[in-house]
Amino acid sequence: MKTGSGPAGFYTAEKMLKAHKEAEVDIIDRLPTPFGLVRSGVAPDHPETKIVVNQFSRVALNERCSFFGNVSLGSSVSLSELHDMYHVVVLAYGAESDRVVGIPGEDLEGIYSAREFVWWYNGHPDFSNLDPDLKNTDTAVILGQGNVALDVARILLRPTTELAKTDIAYHALASLQTSSIRKVYLVGRRGPVQAACTAKELREVLGIKDLYVHILEDDLSKSTFDEEELSKSRIHRRVYELLSKAATSQSSHPISGQRELHFVFFRRPVKFLQSDDNGGKVTGLRLEKTVLKENGGSGRQSAVGTGQFEDLECGLVLKSIGYKSVPVDGLPFDNHKGVVPNIRGRVLSNTSMEPVILENGLYVVGWLKRGPTGIVATNLYCAEETVASISEDLDQGVLTSTLQKPGREGLQQLLDSRDVKIVPFSGWDKIDSKEKCMGSLRNKPREKIVRWGELLKVAEG
Numbered sequence: 001m002k003t004g005s006g007p008a009g010f011y012t013a014e015k016m017l018k019a020h021k022e023a024e025v026d027i028i029d030r031l032p033t034p035f036g037l038v039r040s041g042v043a044p045d046h047p048e049t050k051i052v053v054n055q056f057s058r059v060a061l062n063e064r065c066s067f068f069g070n071v072s073l074g075s076s077v078s079l080s081e082l083h084d085m086y087h088v089v090v091l092a093y094g095a096e097s098d099r100v101v102g103i104p105g106e107d108l109e110g111i112y113s114a115r116e117f118v119w120w121y122n123g124h125p126d127f128s129n130l131d132p133d134l135k136n137t138d139t140a141v142i143l144g145q146g147n148v149a150l151d152v153a154r155i156l157l158r159p160t161t162e163l164a165k166t167d168i169a170y171h172a173l174a175s176l177q178t179s180s181i182r183k184v185y186l187v188g189r190r191g192p193v194q195a196a197c198t199a200k201e202l203r204e205v206l207g208i209k210d211l212y213v214h215i216l217e218d219d220l221s222k223s224t225f226d227e228e229e230l231s232k233s234r235i236h237r238r239v240y241e242l243l244s245k246a247a248t249s250q251s252s253h254p255i256s257g258q259r260e261l262h263f264v265f266f267r268r269p270v271k272f273l274q275s276d277d278n279g280g281k282v283t284g285l286r287l288e289k290t291v292l293k294e295n296g297g298s299g300r301q302s303a304v305g306t307g308q309f310e311d312l313e314c315g316l317v318l319k320s321i322g323y324k325s326v327p328v329d330g331l332p333f334d335n336h337k338g339v340v341p342n343i344r345g346r347v348l349s350n351t352s353m354e355p356v357i358l359e360n361g362l363y364v365v366g367w368l369k370r371g372p373t374g375i376v377a378t379n380l381y382c383a384e385e386t387v388a389s390i391s392e393d394l395d396q397g398v399l400t401s402t403l404q405k406p407g408r409e410g411l412q413q414l415l416d417s418r419d420v421k422i423v424p425f426s427g428w429d430k431i432d433s434k435e436k437c438m439g440s441l442r443n444k445p446r447e448k449i450v451r452w453g454e455l456l457k458v459a460e461g
């Protein structure tokens with residue numbers, strides 16, 4: 001049994017089916033649609049990344065595998081019920097919340113987490129109503145400089161004629177087509193040496209047609225610690241080189257009407273601003289200049305405030321400082337790290353690791369296991385590790401594998417008794433076909449169905 005049908009869940013299912021010829025694998029997901037962030041996170045203009053769903057679909061169609069869409073761990077079924085019904089339960093439900101900045105004004109209107117904004121433009125049914133106001137401001141600030149921040153900047157700045165050919169949600173395309181946002185600031189609390197993005201994604205945003213890019217050349221000067229950091233990381237070296245090249249080749253000022261991307265380094269947010277007369281909407285951000293301090297031999301430099309402040313005006317803020325997992329009832333959870341405590345995927349019954357007590361038959365994989373970092377393929381290695389732990393435990397007789405458990409039939413009965421409308425993989429197939437058909441009418445790979453009611457109706461067919 002796997003909960004969560006993102007990359008971590010599917011890679012685990014694939015490895016389990018291969019390693020254990022007698023195993024049956026059921027995958028539950030709270031959405032009627034499978035594939036997790038490959039559908040609702042990966043940017044619409046990255047179609048090549050989504051090809052992996054063909055591999056995941058082959059897994060779902062394996063006769064020993066079953067998909068239970070629209071089944072939520074925690075509300076449709078509890079963890080202890082799953083535990084009673086299956087020999088092995090693998091948790092793969094990702095990270096569906098956000099790190100918070102924790103500064104005054106964070107709940108003002110016009111401030112969203114990148115997760116919410118991404119779910120909006122990718123047509124996740126929980127956020128298709130978000131409707132961020134892109135019309136009453138020309139400036140957006142994105143906090144963070146990781147790959148998600150770059151995705152969000154690209155979506156805001158890329159010509160909509162290009163986005164129109166992608167599977168971006170219709171409501172988002174319509175809103176971006178009338179957007180008045182011309183300037184996007186990407187704010188990092190540390191410097192260009194520490195930027196968390198990767199070179200391919202940076203090159204892509206820098207290459208947006210007709211874009212004015214601004215980087216302060218002074219920000220590119222390096223300390224000896226910076227040099228040391230760069231010598232250890234090829235990724236950071238390539239990012240730094242690209243930023244340096246962009247800084248030296250930039251024009252002195254934008255030409256009229258040109259969209260602008262500003263990289264702001266060494267600034268940390270201290271307060272979201274509002275004016276007295278605009279009804280709780282964000283109007284800007286107070287930033288504190290920072291310097292970097294080496295963290296007592298850790299090799300990591302942290303940003304430290306200097307007491308010098310400046311304000312940046314904007315009407316939209318997207319916080320892209322990382323996702324966060326949430327616990328479900330009865331699950332050991334490390335609130336500080338936002339992960340399920342585990343050793344090589346085996347869930348520990350407490351966070352302290354001392355003494356080490358394992359939760360029998362309970363495993364974890366993906367972002368819920370490692371924290372919210374890593375690309376799709378990282379979850380393949382992560383799944384291999386978790387499945388290796390399961391196999392070892394089966395070999396050593398740690399699991400109660402000889403006891404009869406109700407498994408798939410038991411789950412089906414329980415969900416039926418609760419009137420849960422299960423969406424099987426054949427239901428997803430119907431959604432998939434309808435979306436592709438609607439997409440072809442608009443010259444797009446698919447037009448996503450973005451409302452719960454319609455998704456369930458189409459799945460029922």
Ligand SMILES: Cc1cc2nc3c(=O)[nH]c(=O)nc-3n(C[C@H](O)[C@H](O)[C@H](O)COP(=O)(O)OP(=O)(O)OC[C@H]3O[C@@H](n4cnc5c(N)ncnc54)[C@H](O)[C@@H]3O)c2cc1C
Pocket residue numbers: 003004005006007008009028029030031034035036037038041042043046049071072073074092093094095096118148151323365366367368373374375376377378379
């Ligand atoms: C915005 C964004 C863009 C990205 N772009 C790329 C990219 O271009 N290339 C790349 O290689 N990587 C990309 N990544 C990284 C990649 O998406 C992740 O590494 C990967 O999706 C993590 O897999 P996961 O299975 O752990 O989590 P997820 O993909 O989040 O899957 C979790 C699944 O669990 C389900 N779920 C949640 N709660 C419950 C519950 N209570 N009960 C049942 N099911 C539940 C969810 O519906 C979801 O289907 C991106 C990440 C983000 C956030």
Ligand SMILES: NC(=O)c1ccc[n+]([C@@H]2O[C@H](COP(=O)([O-])OP(=O)(O)OC[C@H]3O[C@@H](n4cnc5c(N)ncnc54)[C@H](OP(=O)(O)O)[C@@H]3O)[C@@H](O)[C@H]2O)c1
Pocket residue numbers: 099100101143144145146147148149151188189190194195196197201268269320321322323372373374375
């Ligand atoms: N195309 C792709 O391959 C692709 C696309 C999207 C996402 N992904 C992957 O998905 C994962 C998640 O990406 P992500 O961008 O969400 O996370 P991330 O890579 O961890 O970046 C988070 C950013 O937020 C900053 N930050 C964190 N806490 C902060 C705070 N309190 N105040 C200000 N800034 C703060 C970090 O700065 P510090 O460095 O100073 O902490 C960093 O710049 C990554 O592994 C990413 O590579 C891949």
